[in-house]
Amino acid sequence: MARQLIDLPAVFTTLPNGLWDTIQTPSPDGAHWQNGVTWVERCPTGDTTYDECLSVTGTGSPPEPPPKTPNVPQEFRGATPFTVIAEFQCSPVGLGEAQAVAQDALARVEQHQLENAFWTGLAADQTVVFPHLAADAEVLDGDVVLQTTASPVVTGADVATALGALEQELADCYKGQGLIHVPRSALPTLAAWKLARLDDSGRLVTPNNNVIVAGGGYPGTGPDGSAPADGTAWMYATGAAWGYRSNVDFTQVRDSLNRASNTLRMQAERTYLIGFECCHLAAHFALGVPTE
Template identity: 75%
Template sequence: MARQLIDLPTVFAALPYGLWDTIQTPSSDGPHWQNGVTWIERCPTGDTTYDECLSDLDSDATEPPPAPPAKTANVEQATRGAMPFTVYAEFECSPVGLGDAATVAGDALARVEQQQVETAFWTGVAGGQEVVYPHLASDGEEFDGQDILLQPVASPAVTGGADIAQALGALEQELADCYHGQGLIHVPRSALPTLAAWQLARLDDAGRLVTPAGNLIVAGSGYTGTAPDGNTPADGTTWIYATGAAFGYRSDVYVTPVRESLDRTSNTLRMLAERTYVIGFECCLLAAHIALGVPTE
């Protein structure tokens, strides 16, 4: 007697602290973002000055300061862009006994979507080609035909597999110098036990994973840990990255209608579910090579 065919009773839940959990999602204002987006980035350094009247002080205790220097531009401006990529899940099946094929296809996408998005954002690779801009692991700039910056270089804050406390401190200091606000620390999940052992990760009041400096930790299940040049690090080490705040757009899930999925020659369905993404970040792209492991003292 044949066993009964059932639907899985479990509800799939994506891992927490992933990339999409920690980025801002502005209004898309139409579908044109799916061709990519361009923005004017303004990253201020700032400066200080003093009132001119101080140079007129008549004091026996101190020499009055000279007239203040002229104020100069201290906001770096650049035109940057981000390109789209699509995550999909496809399977073949018999139409007999399948039930709601569209629901099955959507569920299949949900199970792999987060990991695939994070891998593409770390490596820049989609469909076997480096076409995802911007991404994390990068050792060279990329511009489009209009001289718009698509990909900055990941600037190493620490190399050589430093202990994670030293490396994270250097990374967060450079992030503070570059961005001046709450940024993102991108780590593969293999680094989480090390962060926990060194007490360098905690939950804030909103349930987000943060560093001692208050930057959000993105623990990507799809993050590969590779270096800016794409090389795999030595055993017991990994690369981590820091960026300014990130933003993203994503489409609704598109599922191919069943009537368009039927292959009548084989009487099978080729069900496809997909979603398009564009992800960008502000100002900084920094990297650090860290050693994994627990404190020895």
């Protein structure tokens, strides 16, 4: 007797604290962002001054303060789009149901593929995703900075030392709540060192309240793209990140009919674009629990 064919009863649930969960997702103004975007990046350093008539030093009045100078650097930055795709074969008779199947397939893989592209810069094995995390060279398009260099702040440290150095550099650079990007393999280490907790909104944060992005698609590679030594990983820090994504598009590749099996190719895809503010920092650290 033939076994009964059923619909899969299990419900797929994405893991929390991934990239799309933790970045800002403003509504784009139209669809032109899918050609790429440019913006003016402002990363102020600030300064202080005083009124010499109202100030004292304990040994008399201070000298005349120096002239005020610009302290808000500005540059053009840009980001490029990329597309996550899921494809399978379907019967021409069942094209209606195939859309639902394709959307489910895309939902199962898009977070992982999004995170991998944002970490590595790779789409279809080509470095075309800008900006991305693992980068050791600047990329320009005219006067627009598409890619900044990840600046290592420490290498080979324990995770507490590495995170501390990374967050201090982030505080000096951004001065607001930033993002700490880590591979999921690092979460047990962060937890063992009591360096990760859930805040009241359910986000994973550091002791300094920077948001932890734990990417299942994050490979933990260094700025030059190389795999870290066994028992180690890289993490990155950025300013606040934001992203756009399109609706899911469906295509039936009708000219791909396989007459032997009477099947067509069904594709579901979604286009993404990710950007981040100001800082781009990296730290290399050891995995494992504290020894004391």
